[in-house]
Amino acid sequence: MLILPTKLRGNMxxxxxxxxxxxxxxxxxxxxxxxxxxxxxxxxxxxxxGFMPTFEELENPQRSLASEVYSEDGKVLGTxxxxxxxxxxxxxxxxxxxxxxxxxxxxxxxxKHSGIDGMGxxxxxxxxxxxxxxxxxxxxxxxQQLARNLFPRDTVRNRSGIYRKTLLALNKFKExxxxxxxxxxxxxxxxxxxxxxxxxxxxxxxxxKSAARNFYSKSPDSLKIEEAAVLVGMLQATTAFNPKxxxxxxxxxxxxxxxxxxxxxxxxxxxxxSLSQIPIVLDYQPQSYDAGIATYFREYLRVTMTRPxxxxxxxxxxKQYTLDSLKWATDPLYGWCNKNLKPDGTPYNLYKDGLKxxxxxxxxxxxxxxxxxxxxxxxxxxPKFYKENKNNKKAPFINxxxxxxxxxxxxxxxxxxxxxxxxxxxxxxxxxxxKNFKTPTDMRVFSWKGDIDTTMSPWDSxxxxxxxxxxxxxxxxxxxxxxxxYVGGPSLRHFKYDGVTQQKRQVGSTMKPFLYTLxxxxxxxxxxxxxxxxxxxxxxxxxxxxxxxxxxxxxDGKMVTLRWGLSQSSNYISAWLVKQFNPQAVVDLIxxxxxxxxxxxxxxxxxxxxxxxxxxxxxSYSIFANKGVYSQPVFVTRIEDxxxxxxxxxxxxxxxxxxxxTAYLMCQMLKFVVQSGxxxxxxxxxxxxxxxxxxxxxxxxxxxxxWFMSVTxxxxxxxxxxxxxxxxxxxxxxxxxxxxxALPIYGLFMEKIExxxxxxxxxxxxxxPEGFSADFxxxxxxxxxxxxxxxxxxxx
Numbered sequence: 001m002l003i004l005p006t007k008l009r010g011n012m013x014x015x016x017x018x019x020x021x022x023x024x025x026x027x028x029x030x031x032x033x034x035x036x037x038x039x040x041x042x043x044x045x046x047x048x049x050g051f052m053p054t055f056e057e058l059e060n061p062q063r064s065l066a067s068e069v070y071s072e073d074g075k076v077l078g079t080x081x082x083x084x085x086x087x088x089x090x091x092x093x094x095x096x097x098x099x100x101x102x103x104x105x106x107x108x109x110x111x112k113h114s115g116i117d118g119m120g121x122x123x124x125x126x127x128x129x130x131x132x133x134x135x136x137x138x139x140x141x142x143x144q145q146l147a148r149n150l151f152p153r154d155t156v157r158n159r160s161g162i163y164r165k166t167l168l169a170l171n172k173f174k175e176x177x178x179x180x181x182x183x184x185x186x187x188x189x190x191x192x193x194x195x196x197x198x199x200x201x202x203x204x205x206x207x208x209k210s211a212a213r214n215f216y217s218k219s220p221d222s223l224k225i226e227e228a229a230v231l232v233g234m235l236q237a238t239t240a241f242n243p244k245x246x247x248x249x250x251x252x253x254x255x256x257x258x259x260x261x262x263x264x265x266x267x268x269x270x271x272x273x274s275l276s277q278i279p280i281v282l283d284y285q286p287q288s289y290d291a292g293i294a295t296y297f298r299e300y301l302r303v304t305m306t307r308p309x310x311x312x313x314x315x316x317x318x319k320q321y322t323l324d325s326l327k328w329a330t331d332p333l334y335g336w337c338n339k340n341l342k343p344d345g346t347p348y349n350l351y352k353d354g355l356k357x358x359x360x361x362x363x364x365x366x367x368x369x370x371x372x373x374x375x376x377x378x379x380x381x382x383p384k385f386y387k388e389n390k391n392n393k394k395a396p397f398i399n400x401x402x403x404x405x406x407x408x409x410x411x412x413x414x415x416x417x418x419x420x421x422x423x424x425x426x427x428x429x430x431x432x433x434x435k436n437f438k439t440p441t442d443m444r445v446f447s448w449k450g451d452i453d454t455t456m457s458p459w460d461s462x463x464x465x466x467x468x469x470x471x472x473x474x475x476x477x478x479x480x481x482x483x484x485x486y487v488g489g490p491s492l493r494h495f496k497y498d499g500v501t502q503q504k505r506q507v508g509s510t511m512k513p514f515l516y517t518l519x520x521x522x523x524x525x526x527x528x529x530x531x532x533x534x535x536x537x538x539x540x541x542x543x544x545x546x547x548x549x550x551x552x553x554x555x556d557g558k559m560v561t562l563r564w565g566l567s568q569s570s571n572y573i574s575a576w577l578v579k580q581f582n583p584q585a586v587v588d589l590i591x592x593x594x595x596x597x598x599x600x601x602x603x604x605x606x607x608x609x610x611x612x613x614x615x616x617x618x619x620s621y622s623i624f625a626n627k628g629v630y631s632q633p634v635f636v637t638r639i640e641d642x643x644x645x646x647x648x649x650x651x652x653x654x655x656x657x658x659x660x661x662t663a664y665l666m667c668q669m670l671k672f673v674v675q676s677g678x679x680x681x682x683x684x685x686x687x688x689x690x691x692x693x694x695x696x697x698x699x700x701x702x703x704x705x706x707w708f709m710s711v712t713x714x715x716x717x718x719x720x721x722x723x724x725x726x727x728x729x730x731x732x733x734x735x736x737x738x739x740x741x742a743l744p745i746y747g748l749f750m751e752k753i754e755x756x757x758x759x760x761x762x763x764x765x766x767x768x769p770e771g772f773s774a775d776f777x778x779x780x781x782x783x784x785x786x787x788x789x790x791x792x793x794x795x796x
Contacts, residue, residue: 065354086206115179202238296488356641360482462644472499478622481631481652508698511608567677670694703736
């Protein structure tokens with residue numbers, strides 16, 4: 001029974017029956033929709049008509065946040081994510097122009113409403129309910145759009161008729177309820193910030209921080225008026241108004257936003273007239289896992305931190321299982337995400353939890369390292385290799401390979417590609433797969449002048465990529481263990497294999513300083529003499545081996561100092577030293593110096609025939625610069641959660657390996673390699689601290705690998721250069737030796753560092769142990785000096 005107010009009942013008593021009937025119908029028609037809406041909104045708010053966020057979900061809306069990797073100097077090196085490259089910013093980090101452009105374009109009554117704009121509501125009602133159009137109707141407030149971003153609508157795809165209309169209406173009602181709740185829980189500034197953090201600007205640009213970085217290479221607080229207008233203008237149609245893809249349409253859209261800003265008095269008419277004429281100027285550097293700076297380093301962190309706990313059943317190799325189990329137990333970064341749990345007891349998700357990873361990498365040193373690798377490979381190594389193989393029909397392979405062997409190498413490489421496994425898993429036969437690989441197709445390939453769009457068969461592309469020489473570089477502070485620069489290869493996008501921590505290659509003569517360390521530790525001195533003559537090893541079974549030098553010397557057959565033997569990388573002197581001890585003693589010291597890779601106790605250990613990782617070599621060489629103490633390489637100093645709470649701290653593990661006097665002797669020995677030995681080529685570069693720099697070159701059999709290790713009081717570096725396969729190499733030592741392939745990268749790197757006055761490396765010399773004295777002024781005959789000079793002329 002309808003209950004009416006007393007006064008109204010009194011008035012109705014004066015009406016006839018027909019009038020009373022019409023009046024009751026009127027009030028029923030008026031009150032029923034209101035009651036229905038009240039009940040509907042009550043049901044919606046209670047979550048009885050589909051999903052409705054709880055108070056906790058409103059307080060802490062769940063959005064996937066990419067993890068950020070920071071350099072030691074606080075700069076963002078890049079992000080780690082799976083689907084959405086999104087990072088949050090605070091209101092204080094937003095340009096005021098950004099806020100003004102957003103309000104002017106999207107919701108100029110933002111400060112006056114409580115989540116729902118009356119005028120907008122009328123437009124939505126007209127378009128969505130009466131005209132059956134899809135949704136916004138131009139009336140959604142910023143708060144409503146935020147509600148839709150945080151808590152997406154129920155899908156209306158593949159829906160039709162009354163069901164579609166009802167679902168659209170319910171979606172809008174839910175949006176209103178959530179918007180009102182958001183207004184109650186957050187301030188206006190917080191709503192604006194949350195909105196800009198959640199919107200998608202297209203492509204890899206999720207949120208304003210990512211968009212500002214991708215399109216303008218700057219932070220959101222540094223955006224100019226016209227830049228802010230461009231980004232806000234993209235929100236309605238991220239592809240149509242993308243300034244990179246559609247610059248003209250983007251400019252028109254930007255000017256539309258600027259006009260709105262003028263109409264709502266955020267800018268003056270004079271500013272509008274001036275700004276609307278400015279062309280769109282981008283600093284477009286899209287962020288992705290394989291683009292930007294420190295790509296190999298970021299990929300190393302991603303892979304390392306997400307490692308699962310090693311289970312024996314998952315391994316085919318017991319040795320690898322043992323190594324990974326050791327890493328799990330001793331390396332806090334290895335498997336970090338699965339070792340550390342969030343307050344709710346679940347593991348951290350590197351791709352969604354917005355972790356802040358503070359690395360040891362110096363942003364400028366990293367850039368200089370990447371530039372040095374690119375410069376040397378693109379301008380020197382690659383042109384020489386192309387020239388040398390101009391008439392080699394089997395290039396990039398050596399011409400001694402048969403046609404069958406060349407085809408076999410391509411086939412092996414083919415089976416290692418995702419394309420092969422995709423076809424294989426689809427049921428294609430081997431013959432069909434090879435036919436597919438030999439069919440030309442459109443593709444984009446790497447070149448040192450930029451990626452090239454071309455038509456090429458996948459088969460030919462495999463051979464094309466094998467032409468490119470690879471390089472890796474790592475620099476580390478020997479005292480803290482902090483890795484300052486990390487370059488795993490020429491381009492992560494095209495060359496996935498990481499030459500720093502994944503790859504193992506023969507190290508050549510860079511292994512010899514460990515042999516000399518054993519000698520110094522056992523009482524030998526740099527000026528002690530040794531016979532520069534061939535040495536014979538009995539290998540058993542009537543087999544002998546006699547190491548040879550790479551070239552003849554006028555000092556062959558004479559007594560030379562150990563310092564000279566190391567500086568000239570003499571195999572005769574190294575073999576003589578092995579005879580004084582034994583291969584096992586050499587290996588024992590190498591293992592003590594934290595080389596984890598397998599080193600065989602055989603006489604050829606002096607040739608560096610064992611395969612070792614670059615990061616292992618850098619860590620071991622740090623012992624010389626750090627007074628005999630090994631500093632475990634450290635890649636990360638701390639990890640914070642998305643709110644800035646420190647979760648983990650990291651420090652280098654220190655192990656005393658050799659005594660301080662032995663380390664100092666080796667530093668002096670390595671300095672002489674630079675002053676008058678195989679590393680003399682460094683004098684071609686503008687480096688002011690060469691008199692305080694030690695180094696060692698290394699070249700493996702057939703010039704397949706070129707190495708250079710450097711040691712200074714405060715920086716130790718390692719460089720490797722070579723082809724993808726051992727049968728891809730230069731024909732001669734002049735172009736393929738470590739002094740030609742690897743050493744120049746260090747020279748270029750140091751030139752760039754010294755030219756940058758903001759980088760202050762300590763220029764002190766190695767500190768002499770207290771009370772220690774030794775004779776380094778070794779007598780050298782005239783013929784030896786002349787011979788060393790002649791050899792340098794040949795090499796450089």
